[in-house]
Amino acid sequence: MMHILIAIALKSLLVAGATLGLLALLRHRSASERSWVAHIGLLALIVIAFAPLVLPRWNVATPALLSAPAKSEITAPSPAPSTIRKSPLPDATTPAAVRLEVSTPAISPAAAAAAIYAVPAAILLLITFLALARLIALRARAEVLVDSRWLSALAMAQRRMGFKHGTALLTSDELGSPISWGLMRPVILLNSRAVEAAGEAEAIIAHELAHVARLDWAKLMLARLATALFWFNPLVWLLAREAHQLREESADDAVLGANIADTDYAQLLVGVARHECSGLLLGAHGVAPSKSSLARRVARVLDSASPRGPAAGSFALGVFTGAILIAAPLAALTLTPANESKLNAPKVAAAADPAKPYYAAEPAPADLPNIIADGVTTAVAAIAADPVKPAADAREAALDHAAEARQDALDQAAEARDAAIEQALATAERARVKAVKIAAAHGDHDLDALIQMRAVGISPEYVAAMRAAVPALARLAPEDFVGLKSVGVTPDFARDIVAAGFRGIDEDGLTEARAIGLTGGYIRALTAAGVRGNLDDFVQLRAVGIRPEFVQRLRSAGYTTSDPDKLVELQAVGGELLGPRPPPKPPKPPRLPNVNPADDPGD
Numbered sequence: 001m002m003h004i005l006i007a008i009a010l011k012s013l014l015v016a017g018a019t020l021g022l023l024a025l026l027r028h029r030s031a032s033e034r035s036w037v038a039h040i041g042l043l044a045l046i047v048i049a050f051a052p053l054v055l056p057r058w059n060v061a062t063p064a065l066l067s068a069p070a071k072s073e074i075t076a077p078s079p080a081p082s083t084i085r086k087s088p089l090p091d092a093t094t095p096a097a098v099r100l101e102v103s104t105p106a107i108s109p110a111a112a113a114a115a116i117y118a119v120p121a122a123i124l125l126l127i128t129f130l131a132l133a134r135l136i137a138l139r140a141r142a143e144v145l146v147d148s149r150w151l152s153a154l155a156m157a158q159r160r161m162g163f164k165h166g167t168a169l170l171t172s173d174e175l176g177s178p179i180s181w182g183l184m185r186p187v188i189l190l191n192s193r194a195v196e197a198a199g200e201a202e203a204i205i206a207h208e209l210a211h212v213a214r215l216d217w218a219k220l221m222l223a224r225l226a227t228a229l230f231w232f233n234p235l236v237w238l239l240a241r242e243a244h245q246l247r248e249e250s251a252d253d254a255v256l257g258a259n260i261a262d263t264d265y266a267q268l269l270v271g272v273a274r275h276e277c278s279g280l281l282l283g284a285h286g287v288a289p290s291k292s293s294l295a296r297r298v299a300r301v302l303d304s305a306s307p308r309g310p311a312a313g314s315f316a317l318g319v320f321t322g323a324i325l326i327a328a329p330l331a332a333l334t335l336t337p338a339n340e341s342k343l344n345a346p347k348v349a350a351a352a353d354p355a356k357p358y359y360a361a362e363p364a365p366a367d368l369p370n371i372i373a374d375g376v377t378t379a380v381a382a383i384a385a386d387p388v389k390p391a392a393d394a395r396e397a398a399l400d401h402a403a404e405a406r407q408d409a410l411d412q413a414a415e416a417r418d419a420a421i422e423q424a425l426a427t428a429e430r431a432r433v434k435a436v437k438i439a440a441a442h443g444d445h446d447l448d449a450l451i452q453m454r455a456v457g458i459s460p461e462y463v464a465a466m467r468a469a470v471p472a473l474a475r476l477a478p479e480d481f482v483g484l485k486s487v488g489v490t491p492d493f494a495r496d497i498v499a500a501g502f503r504g505i506d507e508d509g510l511t512e513a514r515a516i517g518l519t520g521g522y523i524r525a526l527t528a529a530g531v532r533g534n535l536d537d538f539v540q541l542r543a544v545g546i547r548p549e550f551v552q553r554l555r556s557a558g559y560t561t562s563d564p565d566k567l568v569e570l571q572a573v574g575g576e577l578l579g580p581r582p583p584p585k586p587p588k589p590p591r592l593p594n595v596n597p598a599d600d601p602g603d
Helices: 002-025 031-053 109-141 148-161 192-196 198-213 216-229 234-257 262-275 294-302 313-332 340-344 368-384 388-442 445-455 460-469 478-486 491-499 507-516 520-528 535-543 548-556 564-578
Strands: 058-061 083-087 099-103 168-172 179-181 187-191 333-336
Touching: 002 031, 002 109, 002 234, 002 313, 002 368, 031 216, 031 234, 031 313, 031 368, 109 168, 109 187, 109 216, 109 368, 148 168, 148 198, 179 198, 179 216, 187 192, 187 198, 192 198, 198 216, 198 234, 198 262, 216 234, 234 262, 234 294, 262 294, 313 333, 460 478, 460 491, 478 507, 491 507, 491 520, 507 535, 520 535, 520 548, 535 564, 548 564
Parallel strands: 058 333, 168 187
Antiparallel strands: 083 099, 179 187
């Protein structure tokens, strides 16, 4: 949608700019000829807006530099029903916890772009419609003018200008200066002051009748429609203003061509300028010039050297043909990003159901009427929607989903931890049993402790170092050191865990930490990132694969990271907020030493 709007904007810039440039080149031609050029340019803009409804598309790929960057292919898209955002507000139970906040699904960028364009266009069209409705109401309340002087002036002007169609001549006290509008049943509406100035009747009637004869009301509606559709283009506004000026100048030329003295007509323009009906002129033409155009119109009226002839038929036909030959291909031209075909091509997902057929998405509308309809529909739906209940429902659903995902992550961590610890304990028990059997085979119960230690490579230095590193091991029996040694617990490992803040750790805690791959460096890194917890918490974090880098990224993004359970929850359902990454895998337990007491040389 965005590239369609950009393409339409570029087309309107090209057409409006070319028309204004041509008007500048023809500045020495008559107002009628220049008015024809201006309105053909406005017509070309309307063709650009509506022609895609009936013309086939002429797709042209844009250069690579103008194409949108290629998007990575998603093999199994599954849009989430809601998104999770961070919030610095803590909950009531945990002072520094992470709070998950749910937002309703946002409007797509394409729909937002259509709404941003369509709403101003619809407002401008509505303003024009209201102006026309006001004119209709004004006509219904007006009175038929029966003054003989004005009726004679109307008949005289019609005869001079060769206009044979009937025109209603009405009067009303609700306007400041004469106006005219209409196509099939044109209306000239006079104000009370104009009715009293019967000496100006012929000039006023001639001016308004010139608008009627030249179908200027249809041209005015053409300009209003063009500015509404291309409201974002300043060149279109400049062209519409110049077209309005040229319509008035053409009507002035018709008045002067009806043998109205230029000085008298100039005085009329100056006299009625202060009574301009700016609101009504959105849908009608009037004698009174705007303050910005008064000087230009008066100067031109008094300039006898100005060309005042009508547009020649050959000139008008040439301009019209040239505009159509340019506008039609330009309207059918559709700029397609170079990678759009790849992006829109059907992609077979690895997990997709082959029984379900693929249906290509319908192409986005390239004509402005459909874009306006879609954009207004989107805007109205967004305004009319009740944001409270959907947001609450989405939040509740997301929290339920988060709770389920958190529980799944905890279960997965517990299973991985229990499996690793069970393996470690089983290895330690097998080593101890083998050591006891060896001692029994020797029959020397006094040497039982020494044989058990030698069976797994335990030396007195190992026992002393372990007891010095961990105070809780001071009264540990020799066979319990066999279990520690069998799973790979070394004095350095024990000192590392104690130095990380767990001075009271016992032999079971050391066995679990070694089995799950927990290290003192890992504990210190998480502690530096703000994590607080006991040994079981750190074992759980290590089991689900939470790395210190992940916690640092959460902290940099503004999340509190002290609660291990919240970290597991974020890892399970909110980690994608920090960028795409593969799902974490529970770490593999460390490889345990292969203890075979039978191979000990002490047998």
